Amino acid sequence: MKFRTLAVAAALAVIGAGVVAAADEPQVVRQGMMKKMGGAAGALAGIAKGEKPYDAEIVKASLSTMVEVAKTFPDQFPAGSETGHETEASPKIWEAMDDFKAHAAKLGADAGAALADLPADQAAVGAALKTIGADCGGCHEVYRIKK
């Protein structure tokens, strides 16, 4: 009885450790960062479409998130992380890392510019989102493979 409890606990600990370890894997981290990016875009889109009232704090927070993500996103693509964890990263990332980083930098710059000159109404938020959306698509066009 005691041995069985111990065995189950050990198994759970290993699985738990696996989950925690996976959480640190660059593939998983970068997927999480993209989800955060999507959440920020969604908050801005709600305002741009008039579904949510304009809120300067939300606009500021969303753009800040985007600036943050863009800064550290390319660091999540070390050698050895090309496959695994259902990554949709294209091999082209490692073939053209400079260009990949340039795309992230552009996104950060555009979000940063909007943050510095905060869009003050629904229309301005829409305009900012259009620019940022083009950055999203421009990178995905080359560097993401839909699975």
Place this chain on the structure above:
Amino acid sequence: MALRKFLGGIVLLAAAGAGAFYFITAPQRLPAETWASAGEPDLANGERIFNAGGCASCHAAPGAGEAERLVLAGGLALKSPFGTFHAPNISPDETAGIGGWTLAEFGDAMKRGTGRRGEHLYPAFPYASYARMTVKDIGDLYGYLKTLPKSASVPPGHDLPFPFNMRLLLGGWKFLYLNEAPRVTLADADETVKHGQYLAEGPGHCGECHTPRDVLGGLKTDQWLAGGPNPEGEGRIPDITPVEGKFGDWSAGDIAGYLETGFTPDFDSVGGAMVAVQKNMARLPKEDREAIAAYLKAVPAR
């Protein structure tokens, strides 16, 4: 003696068969009167059809940005299981492009895949979809193309191994796959859905990527828009039929919104080859995107 007669008979039969093949599958031209109804080109509509048809996505020079998008110099390489195609120059240059073509010659290319010298064109040029376009839309498009900048560029020819380099065989392909029939039958389709069907199955040529192909490169129309391996190489092209729990969960508004902004309902962003398509969709009038969305909600789920 009897064997010789027998063999002679086989040869004769083969020759007759080849002759019949050649005759039945010869490149077609539409009757000249067809184009009389095109009338004066409506250039605004021509531009709209140009965007719906995605002409620039293949025919602009490789790497052309927004600024050079309208210079249809050709040269883009399209890899396929049959070899690599290179898009031709379709700028209005009289020597290097199609500036010297008549509307009838342009229309025969678009609707029958027949080239100016009467040759079969390769269906990498999606005339199997464009066949469904109206005379008026083709006339307007041709009028619009003529207003675009000329390019003297001469792109490389296609790079196809034997037997795919034999244009004659395309007659057989067309016999099997070229028609103007609707891809799906939609009972009680309203005007919006019908309009969406025209745009998607005709100039939009969505099925050319979103429908899986058989070994001869023809579309498996019983799996219309069900997605499949990316014909250009890596990854998959999504299923865009209204499957419950998947694309079926998108509302018509979500679809039209995606075509306009590139954002999915959970704010993932468009990627891959669809980016160029979405940019063109964003240039269309709102009603066109809404019509395409209505059509995608109406097609059979696969």
